[in-house]
Amino acid sequence: MSAGTANINVTVAGVTKINDLVTRFKFVRTGGGELPTFSGGAHTVVEMRDGDLTRLNPYSLMSDPANRGAYTISVRRDDQGRGGSLFMHSQVREGMEMVISNPVNLFSLDLRAKKHLMIAGGIGITPFMAQMKQLAATNGLFELHYSVRTASLGTYASELSAQFPSKVHIYHDDLEQRIQLETLLDGQPLGTHLYVCGPKGMIDWVRGQAQKLGWPREAVHYEEFLAPVSGRPFDVRLAASDKTIRVGEHQSLLEAIEAAGVDAPYLCRGGACGQCETKVLEHDGELKHHDHWLSEEEHRSGKVIMPCVSRFEGKTLVLDR
């Protein structure tokens, strides 16, 4: 049960290989009709039915928010991941029917901003694709600084450079090109909002530098989807449902709860939104927190867990679910 979001039945209307790592998928509503509107930065949760296993992964919508005919997402293949992106790359074909959630936005533009400064790393470009289309249509002032590994792995880099030649700046790792962050942040006019999406190291670097330079916390926005990590299988007692379940090696705690037929709340499935927060009634062992929703103090308290990304190692775990 995703809080506040119903699901949408869609048909895959296109599968396009972008480069060695990234493939784009286009969804239209099964049976025709318009899809719900969304705002730049929103994501959808894609259900992947892989035999007995159902995975639910969030992907940023990258299509024009004004286009209600289709949604597009881009998926980067992660060979070390739990298999969601591999499923998308190897199993999903044009014409296939799938289920996705209504769009949810945890990374929206602050439209009070006088200027939007966007910093993207790798596949972190996708939410900005929709945001730039939204801003271009409303005469918004924006600038994108996009760091890619190589020109051939620079997903949409040449397309964006052609579309917004004076607004898009590409940095190639293999050519030793680096975003001059301090100079970049120092020169921004008052009222600029900063957005960053990319690997954790990049997000930490940008947020840390902005804080050091005195940027207000409210003007710095970031999105980091954590993929649930794999780990040793463990057993969990769900007290409210009166069930004992086993969480598999490559399964998240939330997925295991859902597989047992228990309706648990969720939104982002990436440790960011706080929707799936669950009370820990009892535990004898170590809670392996991986989210960035709970405070360090809450992590230490042992009283609460985010089942979408966090795990457990030890003897007994009892949740209020």
Place this chain on the structure above:
Amino acid sequence: MPKTEFPPAIRSRPVYGVLEPRGGKSHLLIADGAGAAAILDLAATAPAEIWARAHIIYIPGASGDTYTAQLKALKPAQFYAGPSYAAASQRIGDAFAKAHMGLQVCLSGTESLMGQAMYAATSAGIPHTAIQTEHRGSTARRMQCVHCKGITENVTTDPFECSHCGLNLFVRDHYSRRLAAFQAVCVDAEEPGNVPEKVELFR
């Protein structure tokens, strides 16, 4: 004169803090009257290098020459002293227009000064939660008459007469950030002339 303590009030009423050193390369400090003392207190704990990229805009008012020499002794990059907020507002607008992200804004003194400078700062795009304030000096209020919309400065009694339309007005804690003023409502609308006795609430 220390920081002013206000009694608890409705949520609309602004609350003020104590100026403290924060990261950021440039500073804009706007103060009136005894608000200068808050800047001097800040200077006691802030790194000395901030003044080389600081701009102080000061409206001494009744404080006269009490603080001016001490503020100048901090050697800010720019120092301005002027007779009123209205006289300084062009300079304040210009300072915000030319400023970059990372600018630290510190406001100290009366509610009238802090409210008006706060509106200028938020209009320039700084979130209000990122602006530091400290109340010093008079608690007299800047009031807007909700009937004629005129602003009366330095209101010390409740009720008071609107300096524009002459109505007898009741002083509320209901505050407008956009107008940088508390709201004043006619106190004898139902029975003209039946006006409660004036009480001096603010000094």
